[in-house]
Amino acid sequence: MSIPEFIADLTNPDLAFLPKALLIAVMSSVVCGVVGCYVVLRGMAFIGDAVAHAVFPGLAVAFVLQGSLVVGGAVAGVVTAVLVAVFAQNRRIKEDSVIGVFYVASFALGVVIISQAPGYAGSLQQFLFGSITGVPDEDLYTAAVIGLLLLAAVLLLHQQFVTVSLDRELARAVGLRVFWLDIALYVLVTIAIVISVRTIGNILVLALLVTPAATARLLTDRLGVMMLLAPAIGGSGAVVGLYLSWSYDLPVGGTIVLVLAGVFLTAWTFAPRHGLVAKRWRRGGLEESPAPVSAA
């Protein structure tokens, strides 16, 4: 399908779900791209994965009770995230183990709940791998408002998040409430996931959070640039992915994720300073550029 045909389909009133899907996919990618920068820089990818699974019982309950998926998912995700943060204070069990316990339990709860609903197999598939059809208008508005609030929260808490991510010990020493900032970050990650989960799917949403931010990290050493690049990459990936998915009748979540992975691999190979080719080039060249001096 050519691009003009795709645009024609987007404006076709009979295909009203398509522009809605595009809008929600782009919003999700932008929000996840911004929040994902913290996830990538703090090495929290596993937590992102955990939260993505943890929202599942909330979605399942909302689905069974015909309630709002966004609210249900947010409640379940936030509860699990807070449980993890609280249990991780016990130093005897490492955080990743706590996450391992809670997220699988939470996901299992979701599977059990949704198995009670009629049409179980179809709805499970939709939750796990995403779907572009049937996004209600309310969900679109909810996602837009929540997404904007979330970006505002990031803007306001940025200085604190950076301080804690750089050096927790100093953050405590200058009087920051590190525990509450961790909770705030978990909550923001949860919300970003919840508004994205419908289109992209439960299992694939992690890619939206991690891949654009990781790609942006390869391309810049400036945090501000990274936090603009990541949503730009995510948003473009969503547009291209949806176009390919619509043209070739591919599952939308999977296609978007594969596009983003392709961009990541390209950056990993060709990034100007940190890419594979650039590193080889420098190593091969006669004029050895001075390597950055390590902590020694």
Added chain:
Amino acid sequence: MSVLEVRGVTVGLGGRTVLRDIDLTLGLGELTGLIGPNGAGKTTLLRSILGLVRVASGRVLVDGRPVRPRRSPVGYVPQRHEFAWDFPISVENAVMTGRSGRIGLLRRPGVDDWRAVAAALERVGMSDLARRPVGELSGGQRQRVLVARALALQPRVLLLDEPFTGLDLPTQELLTGLFQELAGEDKAVLMTTHDLLGALDTCTRIALLNRTIVADAPPSELLDPDPWMRAFGVGENSPLLKILKVM
């Protein structure tokens, strides 16, 4: 004039007494070396001065008032490995994080904050590298960034945790000069260090710590081997004591 007073501080961690009945007074202009074996409680003492550790008994006073994170004029330079050096951030923004507590929630750095950061960078001789990503700095430059981050709060007490670990001798020498100057600028500087010789040579005072303060005096008065043997748990023939005799 004393700016920091630690009075009878006892700290327990996980049911063990880590610090017992610590008395320590720091005056402006003093560069004090806090010396002791591994596990002596040096970092815990710094953290209790900062108000980060619950003190079982005793008090920490800064300018005569109980210490409070964010309020008290105490600057902290944690060990270099606590910092995420791979983070994509410039030197000036890293130094700005030292003011995050004062900037407060939901606000962004203002003119005063940037002025303080510029002054701190100037003080440690890093103004030229203000926009450099922190990951590209050498070990000594990294230590300077951490000192600038503490200075960005314009503290009267400066606490340094093992600032020399992993640095070569010329770099240690430059940093020592900086710490001496800072002490001379109406600050009290307290640093933990494993470099006994350097501390004896440059500090105005040495506090020997092993769960409690074993000795606290100017280096010239610490030539008696006894407190060293008690602090480090070594015998009379220890190489440590031979070094002291040479001094």
